[in-house]
Amino acid sequence: MESLRVFALNCSREFSEAVAAHLSQPLARHEEREFEDGEHKSRPLETVRGSDVYVISSLNGTPGETVNDRLCRLLFFLSTLKDMGAARLTAICPYLGYSRKDRRTKLRDPVTTRYVAQLFEASGVDAVATMDVHNLAAFQNAFRKPTVHLEAAPLFVAHLRRRLRSLEPAVMSPDPGGVKRAESFRELLANTLNQDIPLVFMEKKRSEDQVSGKTVVGDVEGKTVLVIDDMISTGTTLSRSIAACHKLGCNSAIALATHGLFTDGAEALVQSPVLDRIVICNTIHPIRRPSDPSRLDVLDISPLIAETISKMHRGLPLPREVPSSAPLWESESF
Numbered sequence: 001m002e003s004l005r006v007f008a009l010n011c012s013r014e015f016s017e018a019v020a021a022h023l024s025q026p027l028a029r030h031e032e033r034e035f036e037d038g039e040h041k042s043r044p045l046e047t048v049r050g051s052d053v054y055v056i057s058s059l060n061g062t063p064g065e066t067v068n069d070r071l072c073r074l075l076f077f078l079s080t081l082k083d084m085g086a087a088r089l090t091a092i093c094p095y096l097g098y099s100r101k102d103r104r105t106k107l108r109d110p111v112t113t114r115y116v117a118q119l120f121e122a123s124g125v126d127a128v129a130t131m132d133v134h135n136l137a138a139f140q141n142a143f144r145k146p147t148v149h150l151e152a153a154p155l156f157v158a159h160l161r162r163r164l165r166s167l168e169p170a171v172m173s174p175d176p177g178g179v180k181r182a183e184s185f186r187e188l189l190a191n192t193l194n195q196d197i198p199l200v201f202m203e204k205k206r207s208e209d210q211v212s213g214k215t216v217v218g219d220v221e222g223k224t225v226l227v228i229d230d231m232i233s234t235g236t237t238l239s240r241s242i243a244a245c246h247k248l249g250c251n252s253a254i255a256l257a258t259h260g261l262f263t264d265g266a267e268a269l270v271q272s273p274v275l276d277r278i279v280i281c282n283t284i285h286p287i288r289r290p291s292d293p294s295r296l297d298v299l300d301i302s303p304l305i306a307e308t309i310s311k312m313h314r315g316l317p318l319p320r321e322v323p324s325s326a327p328l329w330e331s332e333s334f
Contacts (some may be wrong), residue, residue, distance in 0.1 A: 005044075005051045006025070007027065008020075009042065009057040009073055012056050015058075015282060015302060020306075021184050024254060028053075031044040031045055040076075042076060044080070047085075051086055052090075053089050059071055071098075071119070075123045090127040090129060091120060091129070092129045092308075092309070093128065093130045094281075095283045096128075096130040096139075100113075100134045100135050108310075117142035121144060126222075127145055127148065128148070129212075131150040131281070148292065151184075157192050157297045167251075169197055170223040170224070171186035172201060172227060172228070173244060174237045178230070182201065185256075198219060200225070201218065203216075220250040225242070225245045225254050227241050227254070229260065232257040232260050232266060233266070242255070244275040255269065255277070257278075260280035270295070278297070280298055281301045
């Protein structure tokens with residue numbers, strides 16, 4: 001078996017050290033240098049020839065580093081590792097930037113998800129792993145290399161099940177496009193709690209970046225509504241959904257989202273009087289977090305990433321679902 005090497009670019013260093021601890025081995029050493037004109041380079045400080053190599057880097061923007069910066073750094077480093085003789089090369093991107101633009105909604109629109117996949121393939125990568133992309137089918141179809149897709153739904157269920165046993169929960173998708181994600185989560189939660197849980201969704205229309213639509217399909221009166229989405233950016237979609245449920249008589253609401261981007265405008269969601277909790281995962285370094293963190297729960301995915309790396313390295317098949325139809329991994333067997 002090839003030796004295992006796990007690298008982490010500096011932008012994801014703290015999270016990656018937790019992953020390495022679960023793997024019981026240190027991160028492989030590397031160097032990142034900045035040049036006066038804004039160019040940069042990264043290189044491994046130990047041999048990777050003949051090794052099974054994994055590179056961890058979330059591709060989100062921060063005030064000091066754009067998504068483009070991080071993507072460029074990662075692609076250059078992956079290419080360097082391949083040039084240095086890595087036997088197998090896997091990019092681990094807990095948050096995969098540019099995954100929202102996965103289809104043409106207007107004339108001459110780009111399909112950025114596919115373009116990013118082509119960039120990864122050009123770098124020589126053998127597989128790409130990520131967590132809760134915006135559109136799973138589009139992600140899988142964009143790549144000609146094996147992909148691994150992790151889901152936060154089992155973590156959300158484990159986190160909430162004790163609290164929800166004494167309540168009447170309902171699972172809500174904030175738009176029709178997320179119904180499949182919400183249904184998978186609803187089924188997993190219903191099996192865990194051994195009770196019937198209704199599925200609700202909200203109408204959503206978007207035109208010139210303006211969101212409209214206020215019809216809620218399903219019954220939320222007297223219920224604790226679990227609104228599930230892949231990310232919180234401005235929070236507008238979740239805020240609209242929670243406000244609509246409040247008007248229809250829900251008791252409270254919990255927002256569940258894998259990626260907590262919290263861009264400008266997200267404070268409106270945090271301050272919602274009907275919102276009980278926000279639950280996210282630590283796929284993104286906490287550069288932006290709500291000013292009032294008292295209602296924010298952050299779930300650690302480092303054990304999940306470590307388990308994924310370990311199973312891929314040892315050539316073990318990754319399970320396709322846990323349990324019922326709620327997929328945890330969608331992948332080729334490695």
